[in-house]
Amino acid sequence: MPTASTHGISTFKGEQRASRGDRIGAPALLLSVLAATAPLMVVAGVIPTAFGTAGVVGVPLLFVIVGVLLALFGVGYAEMSRHVHNAGALYACVSRGLGGTMGAGASYVALFAYGAMQIGTYGIFGFEMSGQVFQHWHLAVAWWIPALGGVVVTAVFGALKIGLNARTLGVLLAVETLLTLVLDVSFLGDAGPQGVSAHAFDPGTLGGAGLGSALCFVTAGFVGFEQAPVYAEETRDPRRAVSRVTFLAIGFATVFFAFSSWAITVATGPAHVVGRSREQSANLVFALDRGRLGGAFTDTLHVFLVTGIFASMLGFHNVVARYAFAMGRDGLLPAAIGRTSKSSGAPAVGSLLQSGVALVVVALFALTDHGAFGPRGPDPTAPVLRLFTWAGGVGALGVLLLMATAAVAVIAFFVKRGAAAVQGWRLAASGLAAVGLLAVLVCSVKDFAVLLGADPGHGLRWALPGTVALAAVTGLAHGAVLRARRPQVHAGIGQGNEAFQLEKAAAASEAAE
Template structure:
C-alpha cells in the first residue's frame, strides 16, 4: 500500500520487496565501493602474492593496462546505470540487453563468483590474526578459530543499516590509505640496491608462464568498482551518483595500486622483487617496513591490514546479500530470499544465507588443514592463504571478468534495440573493445591456472576450479530455459526488479477500477 511516508518501503508485494531508498549518498557509496577493493589488503597481500606465485615483475604495468580496460568498460556500464536501477546490477543489465535466459545464467555466475571471493577472505583473515597471536604472545591458535569469529561479526554487521556499514568501512579505508602512502614514500626515499628504477613499467617484464593468472590477480584487485550499481536502489540520486562513483573508484584504484606495486619493486629492487616475495610471502611488506619505519609502525600496519580484510569481507557480504535479494525478487531463488528486514531495510535472508555458506566453507578448509605451526611465524599458510584465499580469489575474479565481458555486449544490445545506437555510438565502441579485452584476459587466466596451483597442466584442479564458474552458468542457463517454458510470466520479470511489481500493481488497479 502506498503512503506519503518517505521512510516506508512501498511496493506492490508489500514493504519487504524493495531496498530502502535514500540510505546512502555519494561519499558513503564511494567509501563502500573502495572498501571492497581493500587497498591495504591488495598492496600487502595480493600484490606480493602475484610477484611470488606468478613470477611477473611488471605487476605495476598490469594495473595500468587493466585499469584502462576497465575504464573502457565503464563508459557503457555507467550509462546503463542511468537507465536501470537494480540491486542485481550485472545480471540485471545482461537481462535487459540479452534477454531473461541470459540474465538467469548471469545471476548464478554473479552469486557464485562474489560469494566465493567473499568466503576466500576468511582464510587470510584468520591466518593473519593467528600469526599476530603467535608473534606477540607465542600461542598456537588455529587460523580457523578467528576465521569463524569473522563470520559471526560479519553476519551481525550485514544485518545492520547500509549507512552504518558505510561509515565503518569509510573510517577503515581512510586509515589504510594513509598508512599505505606513508610506506610507499618510505620505499622511494630509501630504495633497494637498484635505486629508484622504472624497470617494472617495461613491457618486457610481462613475460612468464603466469601472465594469465597474474592478470586475474590484478582484476581481483579492482573488483569492487562495479558494485556501485548494486546500491542504486538505496542511493539518494542514482542517475548521477552511481556513474560518478564508478569512475572515481577506477581512477583511484589504477593510480594507487600501480604506484604501490612500483614502490615495492623500488624497495626490493626490480631484479629481486620476485625472489623476495617468494621468500617472505605475505610478510614482505611488513619486513620492508620494519627495516625502514620501525616496530611501532609495522605493528599498526598489521592491525589495519586485518581491519582492511574485514572491511572487504563486509563489503562483499553486502553485495552477495543484495544479489540474492534481487534473485529472490525476480523468481530466480525462493521468494523468501527477496525479503528485507523491517527495521534496517537490509536484505536479511540473503545475508543469512551467505553467512551459512561462509561457515560451511571455513569448516571444510579447517578439516583439511594439517595443523602445522611455527612458534615464530604462526600457522602454515597453505590451507588458509595459498588455497582458500588465492584459489577463491582467482575463481571469483574469473567469474566477474566473464560477467563484465557479457555485460559489455549487453550494453551494446540494449541501446541498439532501443534505437539509440547513433546517440551512444562512442560508448558502444568502447564497450566492444572492453568485451574483447576481457575475453582475452579470461582465456589467458584459464590457460595459466595450473601456474596458480603449482601443478602440472594436466592436474584435475586446474580444470575443476574454473569449472565452478561453468557449473554456475549451466545451472542458471537451464533454470532460465525452464522458466521461459514453464513460467513465462516469471521469466519476463527477470532483471526488472521492483519495476515489475509496480507495473503489476498498476495493471491490477486498472483491472479493478
C-alpha cells in the same frame, strides 16, 4: 503493514520488493565501494602473491593496462546504470540487454563469484589474526577459529543499516590508505639495490608463462569498483551518483595499486622482487617496512591490515546479500530471500544465507586442511595459498565473465532501443572492453595452473575454473525452465521493483474495470 514512504519504498517482507531508498549519498557509496577493494589487503596480500606466483615483474604496468580496460567497460556500464536501478546490477544489465535466460545465467555466476571472493577473504583474515595473537600473546590459535569468528561478526554488521556500514568502512579505508601511502613513500625514499627504477613499467617485463595468472590477480585487485550499481536502489540521486562513483573507484584503484606495486619493486629492486615475494609471500611488505619505519609502524600496519580485510569481507558480504535479495525478488531463488529487514531495510535473509554458506565452507576447509586435526598438524600456509588465493582466483574469473557479458549486453540494450547512433562512442568502448575482458579471461584460465602452483595436468587446474562454467550452465538451465513453464516470472528477470510496480498497476487497472 508498512506503507510506502515519500520515495515509494516499503520493504519489510518484500511488500514492494525494493531496497529501502534514499539511505546513502555519493560519498558513502564511494566509501562502501572502495572499502571492498581493501587497498592494504591488495598491497600486502594480492600484489606480493602476484609477483611470487606469476613470476611477472611488470605487475605495476598490468594495473595500468587493466585499469584502462575497466575504464572502457565503465563507459557503457555507467550509462547503463542510469537506466537500470537494481540490486542485481550486473545480472540485471545482462537481462535487460540479452534477455531473461542470459540474465539468469549471469545471476548464478554473480552469486557464486562474489561469494567465493568473500569467503576467500576469511582465509587471509584467520591467518593474519592467528599470527598476531601468537606474536603479541604467544598463544597458538588455529587460523579457522578467528576465521569463523569473522563470519559471525560480518553477519552482525551485514544486518545493520548500510549507512552505518558505510561510516565504519570509511574510517577504516581512510586510515589504511594513509598508512599505505606512508609505506610507499618510505620504499621510494630508501630504495633497494637498483635505486628508483621504472623497469616494472617496461612492456618487456610482461613475458613469461605466468602472465595470465598475473592478470587474474590484478583483476581481483580491482574487483569492487563495479559494485556501485548494486546500491542504486538505496542511493540518493542514483542516475548521477552511481556513474561518478564507478569512475572514481576505477581511477583510485589504478593509480593507487600501480604506484604501490611499483614502490615494492623499488624497495626490493626489480631483479629481486619475484624472488623476495616467493620467499616471504604476504609478509613481504612488513619485512621491507620493519627496516625502514620500525617495529611500531609495522605493528600498526598489521592491525589495519586486519581491519582492512574485515572491511573487504563486509563489503563483499553486502554485495552478495543484495544479489541474493534481487534473485529472490525475481523468482530465481526462493521468494523468502527477496525480503528485507523491517528495522534496517537490509536484505536480511540474503545476508543470513551468505553467512551460513561461508560458515560451512570455512569449517569444511579447516577439516580437510592437510590433517588439521590429525597427527601431521595443519599447513600454516593453507588459508592464504589455498583458501584465499584459489577462491579469489575463481571469483575473479567469474567477475571477468560477468563484465565481458555485460559489455555485450550494453551494446544490445541501446541498439534494441534505437539509440545506437546517439550512444555510438559508448558502444564502441563497450565493444573494445568486451574483447579485452574476454582476452584476459582466456589468458587467466590458460595459466590457472600457475596460480594454483600445480602441474598443468593437475585435476584442479580445470576443476576450479569449471565451477564458474557450472554456475553459468545452472543459471541458464533455470532461466530456460522458467521461460517454458513460468513465462511471466521469466519476463521479470532483471526488472526488479519495476516489474512489481507494473504488476500492481495492471491489477489496479483490472480492478477498476
